[in-house]
Amino acid sequence: MEHSDVVPGPGLRSLRLESLRNIRRLDLAFDTQPLLLTGANGAGKTSVLEAIYLLARGRTFRGTKAGPLTTQGESYTRIEGVYQSSDHDVVRLRYVKEGATASRDIHPPLWLETSGADWRSPLQVKLVGENPQILLDGEPSLRRRFLDWNVFHVEHRFAQIHKDFTRVLMQRNAAIRSGGGQHGLWDRSFIALAESMDRRRAAFHAEWRACFLDLRDDYPFLHGADLRYRRGWPDGRELGETLASLADQESARGYTLAGPSRADFRVEPGEGRRGFSRGQAKIVVALLQLAAERVHRAHGREPVIWLLDDLEAELDRTMAERLWNAFGSTGNQVIATRVATDGDPGIFGDTKSLTMFHVEHSG
Numbered sequence: 001m002e003h004s005d006v007v008p009g010p011g012l013r014s015l016r017l018e019s020l021r022n023i024r025r026l027d028l029a030f031d032t033q034p035l036l037l038t039g040a041n042g043a044g045k046t047s048v049l050e051a052i053y054l055l056a057r058g059r060t061f062r063g064t065k066a067g068p069l070t071t072q073g074e075s076y077t078r079i080e081g082v083y084q085s086s087d088h089d090v091v092r093l094r095y096v097k098e099g100a101t102a103s104r105d106i107h108p109p110l111w112l113e114t115s116g117a118d119w120r121s122p123l124q125v126k127l128v129g130e131n132p133q134i135l136l137d138g139e140p141s142l143r144r145r146f147l148d149w150n151v152f153h154v155e156h157r158f159a160q161i162h163k164d165f166t167r168v169l170m171q172r173n174a175a176i177r178s179g180g181g182q183h184g185l186w187d188r189s190f191i192a193l194a195e196s197m198d199r200r201r202a203a204f205h206a207e208w209r210a211c212f213l214d215l216r217d218d219y220p221f222l223h224g225a226d227l228r229y230r231r232g233w234p235d236g237r238e239l240g241e242t243l244a245s246l247a248d249q250e251s252a253r254g255y256t257l258a259g260p261s262r263a264d265f266r267v268e269p270g271e272g273r274r275g276f277s278r279g280q281a282k283i284v285v286a287l288l289q290l291a292a293e294r295v296h297r298a299h300g301r302e303p304v305i306w307l308l309d310d311l312e313a314e315l316d317r318t319m320a321e322r323l324w325n326a327f328g329s330t331g332n333q334v335i336a337t338r339v340a341t342d343g344d345p346g347i348f349g350d351t352k353s354l355t356m357f358h359v360e361h362s363g
């Protein structure tokens, strides 16, 4: 792998994997250029992205259907990475999974506060992976999680508010189920925390939407499309009043029916459109990530590493090139994958200073 002479900006400098899926051992050194991982189907390209994601987030992005992380026949998985932050600090990250126990260490430990520890990491990633359309079509809880992760990265205090809200919501739900109208006792703190969460989500959404609308202009199919946020109770109505009107239904159903736990966001296609094709949905999700990153950068956050898994899949060449350029123009570190048995860079070939690494099948 080539190394560039320029002083490296923030980014992952090295990665070492042991016993992750079909990868028994892999050492990678990174430079400042976009990295393209090529390889045949099943070679382990996605597993390399997964390793970086595990270091950053402490969990995988693959569902249980992908099976165990640890290479069959091995007893543990170990991932180590060296990240250089914008301040030029060198941070070492390690993720180890042995049986059902996983742990992640970060040295030096940067965060003294525990609040939101799960979400915090000096190494940040944003992924455009397989099946991105699930964010648009899947359960609202997926979108709330996505939204809240992004809100947290604007304001870290959000994690504590979120935690407090979740606790009060559970207590309120338990009171609803036990009958006797006791849940009203929780309503004051429930409403205060709900409003506090909603204010932060709405503030993030306003900035996020502005960035999304700006990015949208490069994609004609998105003409007239919009990004809407729903707070979880009707506009123009107090949450207390809404809860009062839902009291009978809440008793019958046994849980809270309004508030931030019912919030959602939606990308509305422009006039005359009912929905998005798979390729279009992928572009939309990529733009949501790009827009969120713009908001985070505007708030002085550490740049994320883009993990782009098979960006070309589902996209025509024009769209794939346009998106690739959009990620490249952020100036962030980019790590992408491409199915190719001979290391052919395809649409990425026009990229000035691209580093390629061919992942060989070893399983």
Ligand SMILES: Nc1ncnc2c1ncn2[C@@H]1O[C@H](COP(=O)(O)OP(=O)(O)OP(=O)(O)O)[C@@H](O)[C@H]1O
Residues within 6 Å of the ligand: 020, 021, 022, 023, 039, 040, 041, 042, 043, 044, 045, 046, 047, 048, 066, 067, 068, 069, 070, 071, 072, 339, 363
């Ligand atoms: N625990 C495990 N032990 C051994 N091999 C595993 C384990 N889990 C997954 N695998 C294999 O590892 C490979 C992982 O492939 P991965 O999805 O990373 O490849 P890819 O190069 O991204 O492929 P594609 O181009 O098809 O998306 C698959 O062949 C899978 O069968």
